[in-house]
Amino acid sequence: MPWNARANLIRLLRPDVLRVGLIQTTSSDCPEENLSTVKGLVAEAASKSAAFVLTPEVTNCVSMSRRHQASVLQTENEDITLSGLRESALEHDIWLLIGSLALKDNGGDGRFVNRSFLINPRGEIVARYDKIHMFDVSISATETYRESDGYRPGNKAALADMDGIGLGMTICYDLRFPRLFRDLAQAGAAILTVPSAFSPETGAAHWEILLRARAIETGSFVLAPAQCGTHSASEGRGRKTYGHSLAVDPWGRVLADGGDLTGITMVDLNLAAVDDVRARLPSLSHDRPYGPVK
Numbered sequence: 001m002p003w004n005a006r007a008n009l010i011r012l013l014r015p016d017v018l019r020v021g022l023i024q025t026t027s028s029d030c031p032e033e034n035l036s037t038v039k040g041l042v043a044e045a046a047s048k049s050a051a052f053v054l055t056p057e058v059t060n061c062v063s064m065s066r067r068h069q070a071s072v073l074q075t076e077n078e079d080i081t082l083s084g085l086r087e088s089a090l091e092h093d094i095w096l097l098i099g100s101l102a103l104k105d106n107g108g109d110g111r112f113v114n115r116s117f118l119i120n121p122r123g124e125i126v127a128r129y130d131k132i133h134m135f136d137v138s139i140s141a142t143e144t145y146r147e148s149d150g151y152r153p154g155n156k157a158a159l160a161d162m163d164g165i166g167l168g169m170t171i172c173y174d175l176r177f178p179r180l181f182r183d184l185a186q187a188g189a190a191i192l193t194v195p196s197a198f199s200p201e202t203g204a205a206h207w208e209i210l211l212r213a214r215a216i217e218t219g220s221f222v223l224a225p226a227q228c229g230t231h232s233a234s235e236g237r238g239r240k241t242y243g244h245s246l247a248v249d250p251w252g253r254v255l256a257d258g259g260d261l262t263g264i265t266m267v268d269l270n271l272a273a274v275d276d277v278r279a280r281l282p283s284l285s286h287d288r289p290y291g292p293v294k
């Protein structure tokens, strides 16, 4: 299909081939600064002909200080990152997954939400997903996280329609819950997104193998844009993240790895691989009932 043959259909490089840009950043705890960095990277990905661009978890603000978050985070309606990146999608005529934004929640219980957005080339929000599984983990004495102290978990899976491509939306720690990925794929997802801010320790041990496992189990593409490096913090302790934004094909092959540094990783997805792999190895349709485990 030629470029822009139909305004309502996603741009393909050639039949079945979707060009994707994974953005890897080291977001600070300053939303204005992060927005300007990410807008630049989105423009760069678009100039390299990406039709679909993805940003990591908490694109707008990486902070371990609930007090600082309370002073800089905004509600969805006010958020400058959301409005700024919707403009970028429109300007560059791309689909955009904002991996997630930390937001104040209207009418919630006072906690923030960790929310992913799919934006279409007209700059409209077509899907939202609130992270379901909270990273409440003590990896070591110095490495502890209590995500549910600050964030209210979601309770709804999100399957979005990206011009006919089923997109299953997840975030970071969700990666450890394979049933969510299976449910999304069985409901029609061909691409599963896992925007992340993984810890360096668990990242080195688990990141690639879990992403590849989710791709293999579901016969889907897995796209995982990630935060990387050492995040500066004006308040509270700083934080390090693992990086290695990854694109995996439905056979479990790593198509691209963003390494340790900020920037864009471009990758072309041959969408026909989804049907091809699922036809050759149809485990996604081979579930059998087995009753409760006793």
Ligand SMILES: O=C(O)CNC(=O)[C@H](CS)NC(=O)CCC(=O)C(=O)O
Pocket (backbone or CB within 6 Å): 057, 058, 061, 062, 063, 102, 114, 134, 135, 145, 147, 172, 173, 174, 176, 197, 198, 199, 202, 203
């Ligand atoms: O806290 C925020 O502002 C945004 N949330 C995150 O960065 C979350 C909770 S700390 N990170 C993860 O889920 C990493 C999971 C991970 O590293 C693993 O599963 O091993």
